[in-house]
Amino acid sequence: MAQIPRHHRQILLPEIGASGQAAIQKAHVMVVGCGALGSFAIDQLARAGVGTLTLVDRDIVEATNLQRQTLFTMADVECARPKADAAAARVRAIDPGVTVHAVVEHFDSENALELLRGVDLVIDGLDNFPSRYLLNDACVQSGVPWVHGGVIGTEGTSLVVLPGTTPCLRCLFPDPPAPGTTPTCDTSGVLAPAVAIVASHQVLQALKILVGASAAVDTTLVSWDFWNERQTRVDVRASRDSACPCCGLGRFDHLDAPAGSATVLCGRGAVQIVPASKAGRFDLHGLCDRLQTHGRFEIDSGRLRGVLDSVLGESGDEVELTVFDDGRAILAGTTDPDRARALYDRYVGH
Ligand SMILES: [Zn+2]
Numbered sequence: 001m002a003q004i005p006r007h008h009r010q011i012l013l014p015e016i017g018a019s020g021q022a023a024i025q026k027a028h029v030m031v032v033g034c035g036a037l038g039s040f041a042i043d044q045l046a047r048a049g050v051g052t053l054t055l056v057d058r059d060i061v062e063a064t065n066l067q068r069q070t071l072f073t074m075a076d077v078e079c080a081r082p083k084a085d086a087a088a089a090r091v092r093a094i095d096p097g098v099t100v101h102a103v104v105e106h107f108d109s110e111n112a113l114e115l116l117r118g119v120d121l122v123i124d125g126l127d128n129f130p131s132r133y134l135l136n137d138a139c140v141q142s143g144v145p146w147v148h149g150g151v152i153g154t155e156g157t158s159l160v161v162l163p164g165t166t167p168c169l170r171c172l173f174p175d176p177p178a179p180g181t182t183p184t185c186d187t188s189g190v191l192a193p194a195v196a197i198v199a200s201h202q203v204l205q206a207l208k209i210l211v212g213a214s215a216a217v218d219t220t221l222v223s224w225d226f227w228n229e230r231q232t233r234v235d236v237r238a239s240r241d242s243a244c245p246c247c248g249l250g251r252f253d254h255l256d257a258p259a260g261s262a263t264v265l266c267g268r269g270a271v272q273i274v275p276a277s278k279a280g281r282f283d284l285h286g287l288c289d290r291l292q293t294h295g296r297f298e299i300d301s302g303r304l305r306g307v308l309d310s311v312l313g314e315s316g317d318e319v320e321l322t323v324f325d326d327g328r329a330i331l332a333g334t335t336d337p338d339r340a341r342a343l344y345d346r347y348v349g350h
Helices: 019-024 034-049 073-077 083-094 110-118 128-141 194-211 285-296 336-350
Strands: 028-032 052-054 099-103 121-124 146-152 155-161 220-226 230-235 263-264 271-275 297-300 303-312 316-322 329-332
Touching: 019 194, 019 329, 028 034, 034 052, 034 083, 034 121, 034 146, 034 194, 052 083, 052 121, 073 155, 110 128, 121 128, 121 194, 128 146, 128 155, 146 194, 155 194, 194 220, 194 271, 263 336, 271 336, 285 303, 285 316, 316 336, 329 336
Parallel strands: 028 052, 028 121, 052 099, 121 146
Antiparallel strands: 146 155, 155 220, 220 230, 263 271, 271 329, 297 303, 303 316, 316 329
């Protein structure tokens, strides 16, 4: 008796069928950010039979991730495993037939276009706005569809961007929020079921795009307030802006901007982060207030300083953070530039 294929129940769906499954199997999907949204999305993409997955993340697995980042376990925490590597191993365990590439790198203007080569679709699992604007630029320039997802606290958003057809991120929101003004999961918390719903919505749209069901793709900007069971949809089909610097005028400011630097300070066991854009003076007092749940932070002679509770560097020591009023920071206790960048984005903000 012939063996029933593993995707049988998905092929049974008239919306997918054998030809849809073949298209899914031929597809190459990149997930940028393998945290909470990334975890749920990668799991579903692998099980759906996407032929090739590229997983990009610069950070390592920590115990506080396990509440919502379902691809990881304590074993990954104990060996401080990079998220992209741990996620790739999990994908291979789910389905050895999926070709999976783990990229343990910071997604930036230097590698974005190269990473997009040969990719059919991108899922946004990012945790910060500068990287999303960069992803938008790179996808519009390369003509690759991407599906935005974002969750903070108990709220979420999603948007499909089909370059040349639907509005891009900059048509709707011309500029990213000012650095240091937006909450992050690390300062506001995040509800796991909220992440699961947003990531599922992203994968649903991805599958529709991959099987060519363009008429069924969600063309609204969706916002959810999960705790109060509210959903808002804004039809954005008519909002493509011919004067949009990105998809209208073909100016890719975020892709052309120099990447911020992360420099290992020799002999100090520390990394210095210089942000890419310096938007005036940095609000050290606001940051100091937000960081109080993560350790004891003080401002002294124009710089904020403190130790991040239970955030450990490679040697097992707690990481000490110093932030200057131009946004520059020094993270002592680590000599890994990608780790330092990740901590900067999470705690200092974007
Ligand atoms: Zn645009």
